[in-house]
Amino acid sequence: MHLVVGFSSAIHITGVTITAPGDSLNTDGIHIQQSRHVIISDSTIGTGDDCISIGTGSFHVNVSWVTCGPGHGISVGSLGMDNSRAEVSDIQVGHCNIFSTMNGVRIKTWQARYGYAKTIIFENINFTAVMNPIIIDQHYCAAGVCAEKKSSAVQVTDVRFIEVRGTSSSQVAINLNCSQNVACTGITIQNVEIQPAQQGGQASSYCFNAHGTVTGVAMPALEKLADRENEIDHHMLEKRVGVSALLHEGREDVVVVPAVSELQLPGLDAKLEPSTCATLHVSVASMATWSHLLNRQTNSRKMKRWRLATAALSKAIAEAFSRRSSASVSGSLPKARPHMLSKQA
Structure with missing residues (x-):
């Protein structure tokens, strides 16, 4: 790394020029971590790694009028390395020119890590052959050497x-791999226009579990970037009444789970006698929100068992949906009563 801003506040970097060969490893131009109220402006950076990287503990960072290239672009992250908790918010990157880089503007998080990255704005960015x-890469694995692949x-x-x-x-010009x-x-996409660099080429987008x-x-076009507002409203109803049906009749993204007398789940206490639900209508789009709610419940033994059963059933539903096979998964859950869902963290 060339310049590191760490454990600092009220820092203004302007008018700097940083250069390194495009094939040189770990030569980040400016790295920010555990700092707040940092301004980087009117600078030219070309390296073999990130021109600017914004790490965990960074708040209220403003990057403007920066020319970046070659290198790996301007990144928020990587976040969550070495099992650390990630916390980043209020980042603004604007009026930047990025050329001949491996990435443009990027958010990258390590797998199976925790925390948040929020309120991040990339505005008035120009790319040339990038x-x-x-x-957004939430399955980041440096050099592809992670021993076990998990979801962040x-x-x-x-x-x-x-x-x-x-x-x-x-x-792939827009890759939202969440x-x-x-x-x-x-996620907001507003007046974004990226064309192929080569004449006659094609540009496409990829969205996985991204909503906005x-x-x-x-x-x-981003045809799969779906607005979750309706699903969240239904989920709030679910929170109040327990495991009642999430009704999304007539929707293609619904999987119907008929109840059976028993659901075989790895790791679930064999002595647990689940009472069955009626038909459970689950919107796959709201699955992540549902799981997030369950993780906030009390840690009673009964709730742990119910969360485990729900998580396994959720996984089965998601897998069935991804295969586009018969939209039916057999399963049942330990009965969840409304009072079990009333205590929120």
């Missing part, structure tokens, strides 16, 4: 991409 211009639980919320334009040297456990929510809104121009 790979992965817009990317870092909660990414309120991330806005506004007035972002340019060209992509990779086919956690299977905790969905990205509050698209306004104005969106190129390439």
Whole structure:
């Protein structure tokens, strides 16, 4: 790394030039961590790693009028390395030119880690021949050497991409690859126009468990970026009444789970005698919110068993839905009464 801002506040870096070969490893231009109220402006950075990386414990960071390239772009993260908790919020990146980099603007979190990254704005960004211009990567694994692949639980919320334009040297120009456990929510795509760098090329988008809104121009299109407002409203009803049906009749994203007398779940106490539900209608889009609620309940033995059963059933539902096979999974849950769901953290 060239310049590190750590355990500091009220820092203003302006007018700096940082250069390193594009193939040099671990040569971040400026790295920020455990700091707040940091401003980086009017600078030129070209390295073999992130031009600017914003690590955990960073709050109220403003990056503007920076030229980045070559390198790995401007990143929030990586977050959650070495089993640490990630906390990042109030980040603004604007009026930046990024060229010939491996990534453009990126949020990256390690797998199976915890915390949050929220209120992040990328605005007035211009890309020139950039790979992965817009990317949220919640399955980050440096050099692909992670021993076990798990889903990250870092909660990414309120991330806005506004007035972002340019060209992509990779086919996937917008990649929102969010956690299977905790969905990205509050994603805003507003007047984003990214075209292929090569004439005759194609640019596409990829969304996994990302939810938000698209306004104005969106190129390439993000057809799978769904608004979760309705699902969350139904979920709040579910919280009040226990395991009652989440009714989403006529929706294609619904899996109907008929109750049976017993559900075989690995690790579940064999002596537990589950009473069956009636038909349980579950919106897969609201599954992450539902699971997040359950994780906040009391730690009583009964609640632990019920959470375990619910988590396993949720996984089975998600797997069945992803296979697009018959939209039916047999299972039952220990009966959840309303008072079991009333105590919130």
